[in-house]
Amino acid sequence: MRKFQKKLARQSKDSKRRNKTPIKIVKLHNQISDTRKDFLHKLSTKIVSKNQVIVLQDLNVSGMVKNRKLAHTY
Template sequence: MKAAFSIKDGDVYLAKIGIIKPIWSRELPSEPSSLTVIKDCANRYFLSFVVEVEPNLTSAKRQSIGIDLGIKTFTVMSNSGKVQSPDYSKLDRKIRKLRRKLARSQKDSKTRNKTCVKFATLHNQTADKRKDFLHKLSIKIISNNQVISLEDLNVSGMVKNRKLSRVISLQGS
């Protein structure tokens, strides 16, 4: 029995805090050995569990694939597959609008503090959308292929191009 935390019926008991009812993203495959509580700048809390699982090596097929990264289509694969990236432009416009509002607001005011939380929330929405897309795509590619070849890009040099920098940065590649 760990004194720091325990899990019963979907509720998590944390020492010095008490019982909390999290929203589970998935079931834990085994008993967790440790727990980390994370708070982000948008006042969201996350529980991160460390669990031990056995790797499943038989599911990977013995294939190889080459991947070319782009802007209009996120990836073009050697097996003639194309993947379109999600559109981040609407969230980007909202972030830029809030950034202007934040720059014009008076320091240490209630309105500025509210705008800071909205700004952080929008940033997190964009980051979560990007991470979700990249994670799902990488899992799909890894589970179907044994050898993966990517092109070597100089992203820091490409971002210096004023016309393409925003689009390249929004891709998150």
């Protein structure tokens, strides 16, 4: 991604290659996005199939930081 964006910045305006490079950047971005979604989907499926109970806890972190006893680092 970084390589293509640098390449785009260096290319002269109104050139044929400059018109093709953003398309390559978009394709690469979609590929990275799909890879990440696939990994998260596989991971969540694995967690759900192995465990029978999943617990989420909503913590008020900003309130905990303001409380001196909870914010104390050891």
